[in-house]
Amino acid sequence: xTVFTCNDDLESMLTCIYDAWYSRLGHSNVxxxxxxxxxxxxxxxxxxxxxxxxxxxxxxxxxNRRISxxxxxxVAFCLGAYExxxxxxxxxxxxxxxxxxxxxxxxxxxxxxARFKAIRIRYGREASSFLEFVRFNLVDGVYVAHFEPKSRxxxxxxxxxxxxxPSEHWMLIDDVHKEAAVHPCNxxxxxxxxxxxxxxxxKATEDYDDGFTALWKIYFTEIAIKERENPKCQLTHFAKxxxxxxxxxx
Amino acid sequence: MYEIVNDYTxxxxxxxxADAAKYDVACTSSGVDRRGKEGFLGNSCAAGICHSFAADxxxxxxxxxxxxxxxxxxxxxxxxxxxxxxxRATFLPDEICKLVIEFYKRxxxxxxxxxxxxxxxxxxxxELICRTLSMLxxxxxxxxxxxxxxIPGAPAELLAQAGLLADRISLNLELPNSESLKKLAPGKSxxxxxxxxxxxxxxxxAHRVAIGKSPYMERSVINNRLENNIxxxxxxxxxxxxxxxxxxxxxxxxxxxxxxxxGMSTQMIVGATQDTDxxxxxxxxxLYKSFDLKRVFYSAYxxxxxxxxxxEKGTAVPLLREHRLYQADWLLRYYGFAASELLSxxxxxxxxxxxxxxxxxxxxxxxxxVEVNTASxxxxxxxxxxxxxxxxxIFKARRYGGLTFDALKKMGVVLKRAxxxxxxxxxxxxxxxxxxRFIVNRLTDVxxxxxxxxxxxxxxxxxxxxxxxxxxxxx
Numbered sequence: 001x002t003v004f005t006c007n008d009d010l011e012s013m014l015t016c017i018y019d020a021w022y023s024r025l026g027h028s029n030v031x032x033x034x035x036x037x038x039x040x041x042x043x044x045x046x047x048x049x050x051x052x053x054x055x056x057x058x059x060x061x062x063x064n065r066r067i068s069x070x071x072x073x074x075v076a077f078c079l080g081a082y083e084x085x086x087x088x089x090x091x092x093x094x095x096x097x098x099x100x101x102x103x104x105x106x107x108x109x110x111x112x113x114a115r116f117k118a119i120r121i122r123y124g125r126e127a128s129s130f131l132e133f134v135r136f137n138l139v140d141g142v143y144v145a146h147f148e149p150k151s152r153x154x155x156x157x158x159x160x161x162x163x164x165x166p167s168e169h170w171m172l173i174d175d176v177h178k179e180a181a182v183h184p185c186n187x188x189x190x191x192x193x194x195x196x197x198x199x200x201x202x203k204a205t206e207d208y209d210d211g212f213t214a215l216w217k218i219y220f221t222e223i224a225i226k227e228r229e230n231p232k233c234q235l236t237h238f239a240k241x242x243x244x245x246x247x248x249x250x
Numbered sequence: 251m252y253e254i255v256n257d258y259t260x261x262x263x264x265x266x267x268a269d270a271a272k273y274d275v276a277c278t279s280s281g282v283d284r285r286g287k288e289g290f291l292g293n294s295c296a297a298g299i300c301h302s303f304a305a306d307x308x309x310x311x312x313x314x315x316x317x318x319x320x321x322x323x324x325x326x327x328x329x330x331x332x333x334x335x336x337x338r339a340t341f342l343p344d345e346i347c348k349l350v351i352e353f354y355k356r357x358x359x360x361x362x363x364x365x366x367x368x369x370x371x372x373x374x375x376x377e378l379i380c381r382t383l384s385m386l387x388x389x390x391x392x393x394x395x396x397x398x399x400x401i402p403g404a405p406a407e408l409l410a411q412a413g414l415l416a417d418r419i420s421l422n423l424e425l426p427n428s429e430s431l432k433k434l435a436p437g438k439s440x441x442x443x444x445x446x447x448x449x450x451x452x453x454x455x456a457h458r459v460a461i462g463k464s465p466y467m468e469r470s471v472i473n474n475r476l477e478n479n480i481x482x483x484x485x486x487x488x489x490x491x492x493x494x495x496x497x498x499x500x501x502x503x504x505x506x507x508x509x510x511x512x513g514m515s516t517q518m519i520v521g522a523t524q525d526t527d528x529x530x531x532x533x534x535x536x537l538y539k540s541f542d543l544k545r546v547f548y549s550a551y552x553x554x555x556x557x558x559x560x561x562e563k564g565t566a567v568p569l570l571r572e573h574r575l576y577q578a579d580w581l582l583r584y585y586g587f588a589a590s591e592l593l594s595x596x597x598x599x600x601x602x603x604x605x606x607x608x609x610x611x612x613x614x615x616x617x618x619x620v621e622v623n624t625a626s627x628x629x630x631x632x633x634x635x636x637x638x639x640x641x642x643x644i645f646k647a648r649r650y651g652g653l654t655f656d657a658l659k660k661m662g663v664v665l666k667r668a669x670x671x672x673x674x675x676x677x678x679x680x681x682x683x684x685x686x687r688f689i690v691n692r693l694t695d696v697x698x699x700x701x702x703x704x705x706x707x708x709x710x711x712x713x714x715x716x717x718x719x720x721x722x723x724x725x
Contacts, residue, residue, distance in 0.1 A: 106643075107651075108643060109654070109657050131299060132300055137356070165286070166289075166290075219313070222265055223310060223314060225552060227567050228550075230305075231305065231307075233306075234307045
């Protein structure tokens with residue numbers, strides 16, 4: 001088995017798909033994985049793939065033209081998921097997709113499709129849970145929020161907020177992947193990959209208490225009915241790993 | 251007439267009036283899709299967004315507060331009744347607006363839920379509420395979600411104004427029949443609640459028709475597949491009577507909005523009186539059918555007041571009963587069931603050990619097992635373990651070939667429930683006798699954990715050595 005490995009950004013992953021496809025080793029003889037590889041296997045050959053814009057574009061174009069743009073966006077979301085086997089699953093689904101066309105995502109009978117859907121659903125749930133749990137802090141006229149997602153969900157989350165608060169200055173910071181979405185008032189937002197120095201400066205924005213924090217905490221405690229207390233239910237809906245940076249649990 | 255003077259800060263008022271509002275269950279921000287606009291704050295998402303979960307596990311989606319907890323009524327079940335000695339406060343409209351805007355910008359909430367005790371008179375209270383909403387929409391340019399409570403007895407013009415400013419308007423029925431209402435809420439009358447409900451419902455329908463929509467509220471798409479769902483033969487009774495609400499200032503630009511686009515809802519208290527589940531669920535069905543209500547909420551009664559007509563203080567809150575009623579409510583709205591199929595005068599209450607859908611299925615074993623690869627939607631949706639989503643997936647996947655139990659599992663079908671009622675390619679999953687007692691025993695076992703988690707809510711965690719008194723050694 002030959003394993004093609006790459007970094008976990010979209011361009012590298014699409015390049016990796018290109019290289020594996022045209023390696024002519026046969027689809028069943030290749031596997032795709034994102035780095036770091038935790039456990040190397042003695043019988044596998046590992047090939048590292050560097051990102052290449054032309055190859056990545058070729059793959060994106062092929063999916064867009066030969067299957068459909070909607071299918072491409074599903075693939076792109078799935079590649080953003082944190083699951084280790086997301087890349088390989090996408091590769092297997094693409095093989096089927098070029099054969100069966102756009103309907104392939106309804107064919108649950110295929111294992112790879114079922115897995116693809118499971119990853120995609122989990123990604124969607126993670127993104128929508130951060131629409132709920134991201135908390136902004138007012139720092140010098142800019143609303144700043146930090147969050148720590150497992151998958152790369154910055155884009156769908158920022159998309160939601162650009163519709164929700166079009167006339168505010170705000171900034172969303174993904175502390176795990178060190179990316180930020182910056183939205184100036186009444187303008188289109190943009191995504192910036194943060195340098196270490198920028199990241200360290202932005203980290204300090206969390207220490208601000210803007211006066212409404214205390215009011216929110218009071219409301220949060222008062223609204224619970226003591227006789228119905230149910231920590232297990234609370235935990236199910238609001239998992240601990242999502243509570244980082246959330247005002248009421250800070 | 252009295253004037254309210256006190257020196258409470260906004261924080262004190264928030265504490266008092268949030269505490270007073272917490273027994274109202276509705277806290278959803280669903281039912282309307284609205285894009286954001288430049289210069290305005292907020293949008294709305296049809297699926298609703300929960301922003302946090304309180305210690306009781308209930309979602310916090312809206313800033314749920316009362317305008318005032320002063321009240322002229324003396325309803326026996328209510329904490330804010332006239333005869334109770336509690337801290338009383340009233341918000342100023344501006345205070346509410348500021349709280350909503352600032353909380354919203356920090357992504358704490360999805361909008362406002364504004365209710366109130368009856369301060370001075372229904373007219374006065376409703377006017378105060380309308381003034382607040384108008385200020386929020388027009389001065390503060392808030393475009394997010396607003397849920398407003400209509401005060402029973404308020405004049406029609408004010409209800410019309412509230413409906414135009416809010417997304418959802420609700421009127422609490424509280425109890426399913428007029429006798430219970432008379433017993434527990436002597437100041438209110440059934441007519442006073444049902445009449446405005448009828449006019450709000452017909453106003454919503456009229457406004458929907460005016461903008462080219464169907465007069466009926468949007469329902470889950472699954473209902474299109476189900477022939478005999480409760481909404482299929484519905485008609486809005488009130489539309490025939492001439493009772494459409496018109497605001498006083500009909501041509502006002504500030505009021506040029508759709509009328510309650512997220513519809514109307516209501517709430518009933520569970521366990522304060524001797525009313526049966528059958529009565530509750532029949533009333534709900536009736537409300538869905540004749541007033542096109544978007545939701546009916548059920549609130550397990552928490553004993554707060556001492557009264558001979560009420561359960562004693564310290565009585566357990568009927569959480570499991572409330573849960574079963576919600577399950578049945580979902581069966582009405584998403585599964586094509588009718589109230590009369592779920593319960594009968596001989597069995598007026600739900601079985602607490604298994605859920606209503608399983609309960610129905612084991613009593614109708616003559617219908618089962620059904621073949622997943624060929625059965626119609628009406629039949630499949632009634633199989634325990636198959637819901638609207640998995641049904642949709644089954645229908646799509648059937649186009650690409652036969653289904654196996656393995657594939658069903660991956661689609662999200664809960665096989666531990668469904669396996670007693672389905673076949674795949676003519677075969678059942680295990681050797682299962684189609685026998686009521688056997689299946690009931692198995693299903694009770696499946697549900698036991700859920701029943702236990704609702705009735706007993708202790709939480710267990712992985713123990714760490716430090717819990718046992720060990721100290722971390724540093725250096």
